[in-house]
Amino acid sequence: MNKHFLIVDDDKVFCQVISSALEKRGYHCRTANNHRQTFELIQNWKPYYAVIDLRIGNDSGLKVCQMLLEKIPDIHIVILTGFASIATAVEAIKLGVIQYLTKPTDVDTILKALEQDQANTKVKITSNPLPIKRLEWEHLHKVLSENEGNITRTAKQLGMHRRTLQRKLNKKPVKEND
Amino acid sequence: MNKHFLIVDDDKVFCQVISSALEKRGYHCRTANNHRQTFELIQNWKPYYAVIDLRIGNDSGLKVCQMLLEKIPDIHIVILTGFASIATAVEAIKLGVIQYLTKPTDVDTILKALEQDQANTKVKITSNPLPIKRLEWEHLHKVLSENEGNITRTAKQLGMHRRTLQRKLNKKPVKEND
DNA sequence: ATTAACTGCGACAATTTGCCACATTTACAT
DNA sequence: ATGTAAATGTGGCAAATTGTCGCAGTTAAT
Numbered sequence: 001m002n003k004h005f006l007i008v009d010d011d012k013v014f015c016q017v018i019s020s021a022l023e024k025r026g027y028h029c030r031t032a033n034n035h036r037q038t039f040e041l042i043q044n045w046k047p048y049y050a051v052i053d054l055r056i057g058n059d060s061g062l063k064v065c066q067m068l069l070e071k072i073p074d075i076h077i078v079i080l081t082g083f084a085s086i087a088t089a090v091e092a093i094k095l096g097v098i099q100y101l102t103k104p105t106d107v108d109t110i111l112k113a114l115e116q117d118q119a120n121t122k123v124k125i126t127s128n129p130l131p132i133k134r135l136e137w138e139h140l141h142k143v144l145s146e147n148e149g150n151i152t153r154t155a156k157q158l159g160m161h162r163r164t165l166q167r168k169l170n171k172k173p174v175k176e177n178d
Numbered sequence: 179m180n181k182h183f184l185i186v187d188d189d190k191v192f193c194q195v196i197s198s199a200l201e202k203r204g205y206h207c208r209t210a211n212n213h214r215q216t217f218e219l220i221q222n223w224k225p226y227y228a229v230i231d232l233r234i235g236n237d238s239g240l241k242v243c244q245m246l247l248e249k250i251p252d253i254h255i256v257i258l259t260g261f262a263s264i265a266t267a268v269e270a271i272k273l274g275v276i277q278y279l280t281k282p283t284d285v286d287t288i289l290k291a292l293e294q295d296q297a298n299t300k301v302k303i304t305s306n307p308l309p310i311k312r313l314e315w316e317h318l319h320k321v322l323s324e325n326e327g328n329i330t331r332t333a334k335q336l337g338m339h340r341r342t343l344q345r346k347l348n349k350k351p352v353k354e355n356d
Numbered sequence: 357a358t359t360a361a362c363t364g365c366g367a368c369a370a371t372t373t374g375c376c377a378c379a380t381t382t383a384c385a386t
Numbered sequence: 387a388t389g390t391a392a393a394t395g396t397g398g399c400a401a402a403t404t405g406t407c408g409c410a411g412t413t414a415a416t
Contacts, residue, residue, distance in 0.1 A: 093271045094271060130317070131335075131336055131337030131338075132314060132317060132318070132336045132337060132338050133337060133338075134337075135313065135314070135317050136310060136313070136314065139310060139313050140310070150392095150393075151393075151394070152392075152393055152394080153393095157309075158309055158310045159309030159310060159311060159312075160309075160310055160373085160374090161373065161374050161375075162393095162394090163373080163374070163375075163376095163395095163396090164372080164373055164374070166394085166395075166396090167372080167373085328361095328362075329362075329363070330361075330362055330363080331362095338404085338405095339404070339405055339406075340362095340363090341364095341365085341404080341405070341406075341407095342403080342404050342405070344363085344364070344365085345403085345404080
């Protein structure tokens with residue numbers, strides 16, 4: 001265990017903000033903006049923590065997780081995502097990612113997530129039914145990930161027009177609660 | 179490894195349907211409708227497979243998962259997350275659940291999910307996903323019945339206009355397959 | 357009798373979807 | 387390298403769906 005922190009996000013400003021906030025708290029940070037940079041970075045540097053942005057509709061974030069976990073098996077990863085779909089979240093957890101946060105977030109939350117790690121498992125179940133749009137959004141992304149991102153095939157399976165699916169995928173998800 | 183199958187869902191009809199379908203395929207099934215029943219059932223019976231609905235009455239299905247995994251560490255659980263949240267699904271996977279499916283589902287999909295787990299590590303479900311309209315229809319009627327037929331309240335919960343819900347309810351359900 | 361909540365439905369505007377076409381891109385075998 | 391098949395991104399326009407408002411009728415409770 002060390003205090004080395006890896007931050008992966010294509011938003012350089014975000015990297016900078018998180019990085020300096022963590023430095024203030026005594027962590028040593030390095031940042032990468034994509035898969036390749038991350039790969040090069042860890043050739044001779046083994047962070048113990050990592051924050052990785054998981055962009056929706058793009059599995060690059062997941063692949064970064066996978067690569068990191070292979071190279072540094074005991075790394076502690078938190079993934080961040082603006083718009084979380086159950087499918088990607090589940091896949092990340094299966095890979096070995098520790099925690100799952102939704103943007104926007106702050107450093108304290110990230111650190112807390114890492115500390116908690118295997119501490120407790122309190123979960124609240126949403127009793128309210130999902131808004132119809134949210135349900136649709138979840139289903140869309142689940143099937144899409146089952147089809148490895150193939151939009152054409154997904155659209156066919158969902159019984160909707162490819163153009164329509166494309167348009168829907170460009171939209172943000174709806175909030176879970178009312 | 180045996181062919182004993184546990185089904186936990188507060189919907190007795192659902193239990194019955196799944197159960198008899200599995201029996202036909204050579205599995206021995208028992209069902210439970212809540213946490214307590216599940217607990218009693220496994221005192222002298224060790225299923226190898228389990229299907230668990232995450233919305234069981236008051237006590238969450240997660241606790242059932244947790245208990246099962248403690249008592250029967252090598253059990254293979256698939257969770258059904260009708261309308262559960264991301265947090266719930268993630269938490270379940272962390273506990274050791276091997277796959278999550280969204281309701282409504284069928285026996286073949288469940289079995290496929292379980293087989294895949296044993297085969298390899300790759301996560302990929304290949305069953306016919308529900309067409310989006312069909313899923314919507316199911317959700318609509320489920321929530322409507324939870325609200326005892328109150329259209330106004332249902333529409334509010336679903337985040338859609340009452341007029342729209344009315345119109346949708348006047349339509350026939352969509353076919354399942356392509 | 358009055359109030360409040362729910363329902364059914366018409367009409368019109370706003371939005372979404374289906375559908376077609378076409379230029380690119382990707383993957384892969386030759 | 388070249389060809390080929392599949393997938394993608396995009397624009398435009400007609401068709402379909404949805405949001406919004408209003409209003410009359412029904413039901414239930416006080």
